[in-house]
Amino acid sequence: MTRITTPFDATSTAADVVAGLDLSGRHALVTGGAAGIGLETARALAGAGSAVTLAVRDTGAGRTAARYIAESTGNDRVQVRELDLADLRSVRALVARWDEPLHVLVNNAGIMASPEAYTAQGWELQLATNHLGHFALALGLHDALAAADDARVVAVSSSGHGNAPVDFDDLFFDRRPYDAGIAYGQSKTANVLFAVEAHRRWAGDGITTNALMPGGVWTGLQQHWDAATLEATKAQVPATDASGMGVKTPEQGAATSVLLATWPGLRGMGGRYFEDCHEAEVVDQVRDGLHGVCGYALDPEAAERLWAVSTSLVTDAD
Template structure:
């Protein structure tokens, strides 16, 4: 790790979002959850709303968003659950959400993502996973920086993955213009970018009282895997061997997200990577757990920030 004390909590891989949020009051706090209408996004939003927060589901599918918002309101009694359109791979869509937002923002959960699609490029020529998982969230978070600073003590949650172990950010060819594209390498690169974002944002925004942490939610069967066949999932689990982590329920998958988003146990903690509701250990070769040194590399984090700003400004 970074030479600092590793953060541990009473929670573990089997803890649920509801257990992590027990006794936490978020009344008066405002949150955005990207991808809040599917998978662990639903459970993250439900847990935050259940604790009294105003929650905006930033989603591609408005109909699914409205349906989810109604379900969360019915389940929690919280009528302050809203829906906003967001297509992370579209700079115009990201800018529209930023422009429309008024007032403070206490919690931003960068949760949405795309996993292992065939090679797809945005209008700018960016590889889709890097564009969606990193650049879209980067543009959203930096665009909302003023709202986060205004909140005082705001938290940004960067949902990464153990798949970051598959690839560093290859600055020489981020968009696979010269190297062969493999879906998992692209996914891994984008998930490393999610961690590097937290490392650099934690430095840049510390004076604003904003903390930024990354996490691996665990393996959860959700719509995220729509490009991945059952055979491929079986192959990957066989590859992981007998020590492959167990599948989590969506409620368990959201636990680390809400811990990072709202638990007082993490007050003032920033720039770190969590899994199974605790700060991750250093990754060891051959292991599926832990965080790699390249994902926490401050020089790579600073470089990625500049590259991301340049790409979005072009």
């Protein structure tokens, strides 16, 4: 299978990707759209004419973001809905209120390297937030996506998937010591496996699903890092170049998400993992901490198994 390349690279911004596209008549939902990469993803989509819904935990921050998007793009079709991905009641409430076709779902929100914590269902918080909540959301919105023309589902993963495959024998660290980095890696691998299986199941419904690594971007995602280490790292790492080595701005970090959500050349081409606006190379180990996708994240058998496990978990949960 030939790897997909595009005219863009690691220095491209989300606005560059949508330049010349007319998204009027389309509607996108972006989780975590109040800040960082999610905000810039939503702003680029709105700038190209799409209606945008920001699905966020903090609706006050969401309303501030919506005003900024409307003022900076001239598009006032921006709304806010409350969504806590770690609370299935919140996910189900959003799904129950959605009553129109959905053209783009960007599963962007996430947490990283958080202290050990569990949801009301006993699910480890990073897997619950980064994968299971988004899985339940996508599953619930399937019919809305199928009702749209050329619907896109975008799963924001990370090179952190290289930290760990999904441990089907101990998803929630019941039998092994909790490790924040391993938990994050497992959740990001799950994002890619979701894209693989969702595309296999839903491509016939006109839904294209892909996963991506946005690149290194300084956002609130690093809130659990040691403060001194974070500041020292920020001082040492240069801005990105075309090869993707270095730190991106949020606008550059949003480019690959927006590419998967909008680029006409990707219609019907799914189940893949992208970085720096190109499909990534399959590797045994992630290179330089940023590049390549591990084969286990694309394994169709693991993807099918994760779908079955996830379906059982979100269906049976109170």
